[in-house]
Amino acid sequence: MKQIFTLIAAILFLTTSTKAQVVLNEIYTDPGFGKNEFFELYNTSTSPLPISMDGYTVMSYFEEGSTRGFYILDLPNLTVGPRGFFTGASAVPFSYQSTPNSNAAQFSWNDPSLLTNFGYLRKWVDNGANLTDGNKNYDLAPIPAGFNDFFSKRSGGGATYNAFVYKNGVLINVFFGGAGGTSSMPSFITSMPNFRVEQLTAAGSSMFNINFTGYKNKPIELVGQDGGTDNGFIRTIDGTCGSWTKSSADVNHTPGITNGKPLAGGGSISISAFLTRDVTNMTTKITYNVTSAALDIFPIEMEVYVDNGTVFGELDAADTYVESEIENKVDDGPFTTVITPYNQNALIVIKQAAGCLDKVMFRDIIGQSTLPLTLTAWQGKRVDEQVSLTWSLAENELLNMVEVQRSTDGVNFTTAGLVFASEKIGTETYVFKENIRNGDRLMYRLKMIEKSSKIAYSKTLSFDSKNNDQKNVLQIMGNPVTNNLTLNYHAYSAMKVKLSIYNTMGHCVYNKSLTVAKGNNVWDIPVDFLQPNNNYMAEVSNDTERFAIKFLKK
Numbered sequence: 440m441k442q443i444f445t446l447i448a449a450i451l452f453l454t455t456s457t458k459a460q461v462v463l464n465e466i467y468t469d470p471g472f473g474k475n476e477f478f479e480l481y482n483t484s485t486s487p488l489p490i491s492m493d494g495y496t497v498m499s500y501f502e503e504g505s506t507r508g509f510y511i512l513d514l515p516n517l518t519v520g521p522r523g524f525f526t527g528a529s530a531v532p533f534s535y536q537s538t539p540n541s542n543a544a545q546f547s548w549n550d551p552s553l554l555t556n557f558g559y560l561r562k563w564v565d566n567g568a569n570l571t572d573g574n575k576n577y578d579l580a581p582i583p584a585g586f587n588d589f590f591s592k593r594s595g596g597g598a599t600y601n602a603f604v605y606k607n608g609v610l611i612n613v614f615f616g617g618a619g620g621t622s623s624m625p626s627f628i629t630s631m632p633n634f635r636v637e638q639l640t641a642a643g644s645s646m647f648n649i650n651f652t653g654y655k656n657k658p659i660e661l662v663g664q665d666g667g668t669d670n671g672f673i674r675t676i677d678g679t680c681g682s683w684t685k686s687s688a689d690v691n692h693t694p695g696i697t698n699g700k701p702l703a704g705g706g707s708i709s710i711s712a713f714l715t716r717d718v719t720n721m722t723t724k725i726t727y728n729v730t731s732a733a734l735d736i737f738p739i740e741m742e743v744y745v746d747n748g749t750v751f752g753e754l755d756a757a758d759t760y761v762e763s764e765i766e767n768k769v770d771d772g773p774f775t776t777v778i779t780p781y782n783q784n785a786l787i788v789i790k791q792a793a794g795c796l797d798k799v800m801f802r803d804i805i806g807q808s809t810l811p812l813t814l815t816a817w818q819g820k821r822v823d824e825q826v827s828l829t830w831s832l833a834e835n836e837l838l839n840m841v842e843v844q845r846s847t848d849g850v851n852f853t854t855a856g857l858v859f860a861s862e863k864i865g866t867e868t869y870v871f872k873e874n875i876r877n878g879d880r881l882m883y884r885l886k887m888i889e890k891s892s893k894i895a896y897s898k899t900l901s902f903d904s905k906n907n908d909q910k911n912v913l914q915i916m917g918n919p920v921t922n923n924l925t926l927n928y929h930a931y932s933a934m935k936v937k938l939s940i941y942n943t944m945g946h947c948v949y950n951k952s953l954t955v956a957k958g959n960n961v962w963d964i965p966v967d968f969l970q971p972n973n974n975y976m977a978e979v980s981n982d983t984e985r986f987a988i989k990f991l992k993k
Contacts, residue, residue, distance in 0.1 A: 460484040461495065461525065461604070462612050462795045464674050467535050467692055468590040468600045471669035474535050476587050477528035477544060478602065479694045481678040482519045483794050487760075489518035492525055493557055493640045498603040500628060501591035507627070508564040508577060509634065510589050515546050515558035516641050522677070522756060526694045529587040535692055536669055543695035549585055557639045560586070565632065573646070576632035590671075597621040599665050600672070601628075608638060608647025610654075612793050614683070616672045617665035629655045674698055680706065680795040701754045701788070706798025708732040708739060711773070712787050714802055716834070723781040723804060728773030729766045736791040738767045743776055746784040752801040754786055782836055782864065803891070812837045812889050814897055815866065815945070818987065819883065821875075821902035828871045828883055830897070835860060835867035842886040843871050849882050849899060849983045882983065899983040903931070912986050913979050916961075919991035924964045928979050928986070930955045938962070939978045940969075948975075966992060 464481035467474075478497065484490055493516035498509050512527070519525040528544035535541065546553060548560045563577040572579055590600050599617025603610060615621070634649040662672050664685040673692060676682040676699040686692055712727040729739050741764050748757035764774040778785060787800040816831040832838060838860035844852035858869050875881060885897035901912070916925035928936070933956050940949035948969070953962070969975060969992040978987040 460490050460606070460794060461492075461519065462678055462793060463602055463604060463614050464524065464677060464698065465671065465686075465692055465694060466590060466600070466602055466614065466616070466666075466673075467671040467686075467694075468592070468616070468666040469668055469670055470535060470587065474669065475529040475533035476589055477526055477533060477535060477694055478590075480519070480525040480604070481674075482521060482523045482525065483678045483790065483796060484521050487521060489520045489523070492517050492519060494607045494638065496605040496608075496636060496638060497527075498605065498636075499590055500593070500601050500631075502593050502627075503591075506564055507631075508562065508566075508580070509631075510591070511559075511561045511563060511636055512548055512589065513558045513560075513637070513639050515553055515556040517545050517556070519545075522754075524695045528694075529585065529589070535694070536686075537691075541694065548589065557641050559639060560589075563634070567632075573637065574635050577634060593618075593627075597625040597627070598661065605636075605647070608636070608645075610649075612795075613659065614661075614672070615659060616662040616683075616685070619663050621659070621661065623656075624654045624659055676701055676796075678794075678796045680791050680793075680797050700750075701796050701799045704798065706789060708736065708789050708791070708797045710741070710787065710789055710798070710800055712800055712802055714785070714804060716781055716804065721781045722777045722779050723783075723785075724775055724777050725785055725787070725802070726773050726775045727764075727787050727800075729769055729771075731769060736797075737769075738765050738792055739797075740765050740790040741774070742788040742790070743778070744786040744788065745778050746786045746801065751784060752786070752799075754788060754796075754799050758786060812887055812893070812895060814885070814887070814895075816868070817885065817897050817900070817985070819900050819902070821881075824876065825872060825874050826881065826883065826902055828900070829868065830885060831866060831868045832887070833866050836864045837889050837891070838867075839888045839890045841869065842888065844884050844886055846882045846884075846899075847880065849901075852884065855883070898980060898985040901984045901986075913977070913988050915977070915988055915990050919993045920966060921993050922965065922967055924962075924966045924977065924990065926962045926964070926977060926979075928955060928960045928962070930957055930960060932957050934981055936979050936981045938964075939980070940966075941976045941978065943974055 461480040461482050465479040467477045470476055492514040495514040497512040500509055526544040527546055527548055529549055531544045531547045532540040532542050533544055562580045562582050564580045566578040567576045569578045593599055596618050598615040598621060602614045604612035629651050631651040636647055638645050662683050662685055666672060670686040672683055673686050674682045675684055677697055679701055684690055709731040711730050715724045725743060727741055732739060743761040745759040747759055748755040761778055762776050766772055782804055784804050785802040789797040791797050813833040815833050819826060819828040840860055841858045843855045845855040846852040855873055856871060858871055861867055880903045882899045882901045884899045887895045912929050914927040916927060935954050938951050938953055939947050942948055971992055974989060974991055976987050976989050
């Protein structure tokens with residue numbers, strides 16, 4: 440595993456209409472004696488099928504005294520799997536740093552079979568003397584056997600090493616490293632004459648043209664340090680934008696092996712993402728959108744995964760791909776999708792135009808759900824020296840435990856007992872009973888503690904020694920009712936209360952604030968607006984207590 444040494448790094452990401460699938464991940468620019476240059480590409484694609492490297496081209500700029508030009512490596516028709524690595528080297532097997540005879544490379548650019556597999560290595564010199572080679576500004580030059588200097592070291596400031604990656608003729612990835620860096624595309628690139636490149640594929644040969652002047656205003660990132668002896672440049676996190684650094688004793692090359700898996704956080708693109716859980720249909724809707732980003736990193740791709748891999752919050756091969764959307768400008772979104780099962784966590788992977796991973800967003804279905812824990816029923820009764828409490832919770836899977844709290848004054852509460860959550864998903868009902876002294880007047884409430892550490896409290900139920908059954912506090916005078924609902928409410932002091940009537944769906948159909956006197960209070964309420972032959976519930980509540988009773992409307 441590679442370790443982060445100094446994050447000072449770089450790839451240039453150019454806005455194109457073609458989304459990249461692979462990006463540079465390692466470049467071994469300065470092999471020691473007996474070692475071999477190599478580069479590694481990382482496939483950020485979500486497709487379960489491997490992709491072909493046929494159609495990809497790697498280019499590097501060189502200077503040899505007064506001569507300058509480009510090395511062109513047309514990649515062979517080989518494949519790389521999703522979130523996999525593709526390595527090319529000057530030999531196979533190859534040696535690097537402290538590793539001899541590695542077989543991690545898929546091909547060697549010095550192998551004659553490269554040409555038969557629709558690839559090639561060529562050297563073009565800025566000259567233009569030969570007008571029959573397809574390039575009026577450049578001439579082909581010979582390459583020595585066992586060529587081990589594809590990433591040729593350039594003297595002077597601005598950038599010692601460079602690498603360009605094209606997909607079907609479109610520039611998708613550029614790296615500059617060494618010599619202190621530069622804040623814009625260096626002039627030794629933008630001053631180069633137009634260049635024509637042949638692309639060999641299994642489908643045939645084609646050409647694409649490069650106008651280097653058009654690169655002039657493209658912003659770049661870079662590694663300021665030189666590669667140094669027996670070193671080069673690597674990403675510290677696979678495929679992640681801006682995670683480049685110089686390799687060193689602390690940060691070693693590991694071609695074909697992960698440099699570090701993308702984790703939640705990081706990135707320069709601002710994304711909003713929230714979840715809406717649907718318990719009835721057992722699904723979760725994810726809404727996600729780009730809220731701000733620099734213009735030069737559009738188009739931006741957002742990929743949604745179900746986070747069912749080996750580590751929560753980490754993008755790994757076991758995570759399930761759901762969908763992807765592309766924003767070409769900041770106001771293209773938002774987008775929504777649905778995941779199942781609804782109690783799984785989610786990842787949203789953000790890619791810049793170059794295909795590198797800007798960030799990974801982790802969304803915890805429990806901790807970041809937009810729906811709270813819901814108390815759907817809360818009631819109790821006192822019979823002689825025992826209190827029995829019953830409550831029901833929707834979204835029971837959010838619950839960690841309930842602390843049943845008891846009070847004699849409605850202000851100071853102590854713990855009467857703990858009830859831990861069951862494993863049931865959806866609605867669950869709980870019962871708590873305790874023995875009490877017959878002369879006590881007691882009040883109870885629920886302290887509901889979610890798995891996310893959120894806390895919610897129920898209303899308070901009150902039980903008086905003179906009214907052993909809670910129903911005696913609120914009574915119906917005549918049930919079923921016809922035109923009028925007559926209620927008797929016994930209050931222990933003067934106070935303000937709220938009288939409500941609910942239908943069987945839990946919808947409030949009547950609501951009125953009242954001031955009551957100490958003792959019995961009788962109300963006569965017209966109920967012609969209620970549907971006949973239906974059950975309803977009348978409720979009287981204040982800041983600390985709630986009393987309810989059912990009735991039938993004739």
